[in-house]
Every structure is written in C-alpha cells, then in structure tokens.
Amino acid sequence: MANLxxxxxxxxxxxxxxxxxxxxxxxxxxxxxxxxxxxxxARPFATKMTEVLTELASHTSEDFHHPxxxxxxxxxxLLVLITADKGLAGAFNxxxxxxxxxxxRDNAGKRVELYAVGRKGRDFFRRRDVTIAEENIGLxxxxxxxxAEALELARDITRRFTEDEGVDKVFLLYNEFRSVMSQRVxxxxxxxxxxxEEKSADEVAAxxxxxxxxxxxxxxxxxxxxxxxxxxxxxxxxxxxxxxxxVASEQGARMTAMDSASKNAGELIQTLTLNMNRIxxxxxxxxxxxxxxxxKAAA
Amino acid sequence: xxxxxxLDVITPERQLLSEAVDFVAVPGAGGELGILPxxxxxxxxxxxxxxxxxxxxxxxxxxxxxGFVEVNADRVSVLADLAEFPEEIDAVRARQERDQAExxxxxxxxxxxEFAAASxxxxxxxxxxxxxxxxxx
Numbered sequence: 001m002a003n004l005x006x007x008x009x010x011x012x013x014x015x016x017x018x019x020x021x022x023x024x025x026x027x028x029x030x031x032x033x034x035x036x037x038x039x040x041x042a043r044p045f046a047t048k049m050t051e052v053l054t055e056l057a058s059h060t061s062e063d064f065h066h067p068x069x070x071x072x073x074x075x076x077x078l079l080v081l082i083t084a085d086k087g088l089a090g091a092f093n094x095x096x097x098x099x100x101x102x103x104x105r106d107n108a109g110k111r112v113e114l115y116a117v118g119r120k121g122r123d124f125f126r127r128r129d130v131t132i133a134e135e136n137i138g139l140x141x142x143x144x145x146x147x148a149e150a151l152e153l154a155r156d157i158t159r160r161f162t163e164d165e166g167v168d169k170v171f172l173l174y175n176e177f178r179s180v181m182s183q184r185v186x187x188x189x190x191x192x193x194x195x196x197e198e199k200s201a202d203e204v205a206a207x208x209x210x211x212x213x214x215x216x217x218x219x220x221x222x223x224x225x226x227x228x229x230x231x232x233x234x235x236x237x238x239x240x241x242x243x244x245x246x247v248a249s250e251q252g253a254r255m256t257a258m259d260s261a262s263k264n265a266g267e268l269i270q271t272l273t274l275n276m277n278r279i280x281x282x283x284x285x286x287x288x289x290x291x292x293x294x295x296k297a298a299a
Numbered sequence: 300x301x302x303x304x305x306l307d308v309i310t311p312e313r314q315l316l317s318e319a320v321d322f323v324a325v326p327g328a329g330g331e332l333g334i335l336p337x338x339x340x341x342x343x344x345x346x347x348x349x350x351x352x353x354x355x356x357x358x359x360x361x362x363x364x365x366g367f368v369e370v371n372a373d374r375v376s377v378l379a380d381l382a383e384f385p386e387e388i389d390a391v392r393a394r395q396e397r398d399q400a401e402x403x404x405x406x407x408x409x410x411x412x413e414f415a416a417a418s419x420x421x422x423x424x425x426x427x428x429x430x431x432x433x434x435x436x
Contacts, residue, residue: 041313048309048376052342052369147311217371220329220343226367229344233366233380237311 004283007276011269018265024088025258028251032180034144035248039177042244046237053234055217056227067162068231071192076111078133078167079103080157080190081125082174082242083118084250085141090257092175092183092250093120099185100173104130113167115157117243133160140247150240158235161191174242175249181256183249190238193231304336306352308363308377315361315382322353323375325368332368334375341370345379347422349430360385362426364419381423390431397424 083096100121104112113133116122122135134156139149161167170191175183219226306323308316323334326348332341347364365380400421407414 038312042311044307044314045309045311045378048307048369048378052367052376052378056342150311216340217369218339218341220327220332220341223342226342226344230367240311 004276004279007272007279011272011276014265014268014272018262018269021258021261021265025255025262028255028258031144032248032251032255035244035251036177038144039241039244039248042237042241046241049230049234049237053227053230056223056230066228066231068158068191068235069193073168074110076113076166076168077107078113078115078157078160078170080115080117080170080172080239081121082140082172082246083116083121084246085119085137087120088257089250089254092253092257093118093124095183095185096173096175097121097124099187100125103171103173103187115160117153118246140243140250145240145243145247147240150243151236153243154232154236154239157239158191158232172238172242174246175253177245177248177252180252183253188238188242190235193234302336303373304334304338305374306377307375308350308361308379308382310366310379310382315384318354320352320354324351325375325377326350326363327368334370336373338370338373340372341368343368345377347419347426349426350377350382360430362388362423362430364423364426383427385430388427388431390428393424393427393431396420397428400424 079100081096081100083093087093097120100114111131113131114121114125115133116125116135116137118140119137122132122137125132136153139145139153157170161170169189172186172188172190174186176186178184303319303321304323306316306318306320307314321336325332325334325343326346328344328346331348332343334341344367345363345365347362349360350363351358351360362383362385363377363379363381366378369376369378400417403417404414404421407417
C-alpha cells in the first residue's frame with residue numbers, strides 16, 4: 001500500500017496543477033470574450049462587401065480578366081494552415097493538422113506547399129516531407145489580430161499567387177468558431193476567386209430584376225475598375241475573418257480543455273484524499289490493536 | 300420616399316456609425332460627392348479625406364480613407380479601409396506621423412509600394428491634423 005507521505009505529496013502536486021489550469025481557463029474566458037466581439041464587429045463589413053461584389057460581378061462582362069480571377073493549371077497548391085502558437089487547447093491543433101494531412105493525401109498528384117501560420121502547424125510539418133513555403137509565427141499568439149496584420153498576410157499570399165505563376169490555387173485551412181464548445185475545421189479556396197460566386201450573383205440579379213426593384217447603379221468609375229480594386233480587399237477580409245475565427249476558436253477550445261482538466265484534477269484529489277484517509281485510519285486501527293494486545297500480554 | 304438617409308460607416312474592424320442623417324458628403328475618388336435623400340443608386344471609390352454629415356442643424360466630420368461608397372434607396376454605406384472620429388485622433392502623434400512621412404518622401408529611395416505607403420501615411424496624417432485643429436467648426 002502506498003505510503004501516507006507519498007499520497008500527501010501527490011495531492012499537493014495535483015492541487016498545483018489544478019490551480020494552473022483554473023487560471024488558464026479564466027484567462028482564456030476573458031480573451032474569448034474579446035475575440036468573439038471582434039468576430040461580430042467584423043461581420044457587417046464582410047456582408048456588405050459580398051453584397052456589393054456580387055452586384056458588381058453582375059455588371060462586369062464574362063471576358064473581364066483579372067490576375068486574381070483567372071483560373072490556371074491545377075498543379076501546385078498553396079495551403080495556408082492557420083494553427084495556434086501554443087498548445088493546451090484540446091484537439092484544436094490536432095484537428096487542423098489531421099485535416100491538413102488528409103488534404104495533402106487527397107491531392108497526392110499535386111504539389112502542395114504549406115504556408116504555416118502559427119507555430120504548432122509549422123513544427124509538425126517541419127519534421128515531415130512537406131515543403132513549407134513560408135511561415136508566420138506569433139500572429140495569433142497574442143489572442144488578438146489587427147486588421148493591419150491580416151492585411152500584410154493577405155498581401156503576401158496574393159503576391160505569391162499573382163507574381164509566382166507556379167502557384168495555381170490557394171486554400172485556407174482554419175478552425176471556424178461555432179460555439180465555445182465546438183469548432184469546425186474548414187478548407188476554403190480563396191484564390192483564384194471563383195467564378196461560381198458570380199454565377200449565383202447573376203441569378204440573384206436576375207431574381208431582383210424579376211421584381212420591380214432592380215436597381216441600375218451609377219458607377220463613378222468603370223465597374224471593372226472598381227471590381228479589380230475590390231478583389232484584393234475581398235481576400236483581405238477573408239484572411240482577416242479566418243484569423244479572427246481561429247483566435248476565437250483557440251480560446252474557446254483552450255477554455256473547454258482547461259475546464260475539464262480542472263474537473264479531472266478535482267476528481268483525482270477526491271480519490272487521493274479518500275485513499276489517504278483510509279490508510280491513515282488503517283494505521284490508527286493497527287496501532288490501537290497493538291497497544292491493546294500489548295496491555296493484555298502485560299496483564 | 301424617406302426624408303432622411305441611413306448612413307453606415309463600416310471598416311473591416313468595426314462599425315463606426317449607423318444613423319439617420321439629412322446630408323452626407325464623401326470624398327469620392329473623382330471628387331467630393333454630396334448626397335441628399337432621394338439620390339440615385341451609385342457606387343464610387345473613395346480617397347483619403349473628410350466625410351461630413353448633417354443631422355438637423357448639427358454637423359459632424361470624420362476621417363475616411365480608401366474603400367468605397369454605395370448609395371441605394373436612401374441608404375449610404377461607406378466601406379472604408381480606415382475611419383476615425385476627430386476625438387479619436389491624437390494631434391501630437393498625427394503631427395509626428397506627418398513629419399515622418401514628409402521626411403521619407405523628401406529623400407525617397409525605395410520601392411513603389413513603399414512610396415505608396417508613405418504617401419497614404421502623409422495624406423492620412425494631414426487630414427487627421429486638419430480635423431483636430433478646426434474640428435470645432
């Protein structure tokens with residue numbers, strides 16, 4: 001049977017761990033609140049942006065060309081993997097890495113290069129047979145992302161796509177924030193901007209045209225010009241949103257993970273305390289028996 | 300037809316304004332655009348400048364930079380890269396930024412991108428200063 005002192009030591013160490021997990025949970029809860037607010041604050045812009053873009057798309061002709069719009073070959077993919085910088089967030093990073101691996105497997109015939117945002121993803125794939133085109137560490141670590149930072153990242157990605165003819169498609173892989181408890185891994189193709197979106201836009205415009213409310217806009221600049229101005233911005237908002245979602249998810253995942261860790265520690269402490277008391281009582285009982293039998297023998 | 304315009308000023312990071320106003324003037328890429336209720340649908344790009352709007356007798360101004368404006372059915376949506384109220388602007392910092400940008404531009408050696416960035420910086424800080432020095436009007 002374990003020694004009393006050992007169990008006491010164990011309890012103390014588990015208590016320490018519990019204190020840490022509790023503190024981490026609290027920190028994450030505070031950060032989560034802020035991250036959630038930012039996700040909500042970024043929504044109106046994205047919505048309006050899509051509205052205007054679809055509107056514009058219906059006014060630009062089919063033969064309108066833009067480097068960010070034109071599909072090319074289907075050979076080299078750039079996968080932008082947004083993970084966290086830190087662990088201790090449950091399956092947050094593991095799910096992303098798993099999804100990235102299956103993405104690479106599914107596209108075995110293509111050349112997939114990785115753009116690693118976040119330390120965890122980079123560290124995992126650095127030790128494996130995957131080309132890491134670029135890495136960006138420390139962006140999501142602060143628990144908040146500024147638009148300016150997202151802008152830089154988006155421009156870098158866009159530059160790789162437009163200037164380097166080798167990259168044919170760019171995908172974003174990140175955790176989407178569903179609720180505090182759950183995240184969903186999403187893969188999105190961001191470049192080239194799909195024409196499918198425009199098709200549906202045409203339908204939307206056609207629907208609107210069917211009703212009497214069809215609006216004919218005055219364009220201060222030619223639609224094509226505004227459109228090409230807007231396309232990079234679309235990528236920027238998409239990247240920004242992905243980063244915000246990822247940060248919120250990370251904090252949510254960490255909060256949940258730390259919450260269950262604290263609970264587990266509590267249970268462990270209970271069992272250990274029970275054990276300890278049992279041993280203590282047993283030893284007391286033994287001592288009493290010894291004294292009693294000793295007294296009997298003496299009598 | 301509505302008597303007033305619904306003005307929304309939105310940046311990627313936040314929604315700054317969502318109010319009913321009587322008149323809006325936005326700095327369009329092709330020149331200042333004054334918008335009254337009943338304006339015909341319009342889409343225009345924006346440049347760095349002052350957006351001003353009137354509610355009754357009160358009038359307010361703010362900095363907007365980049366992005367575009369959409370006018371439709373008495374709704375004015377300004378989607379700017381950057382927007383700030385005068386009271387958010389730090390005049391001392393704006394002056395420093397302007398001087399810095401001027402210095403960079405005076406002895407410029409660098410890529411076209413850096414030039415564009417410095418020019419934007421100069422424009423923005425100039426407008427910021429303009430708004431802080433006579434923002435009371």
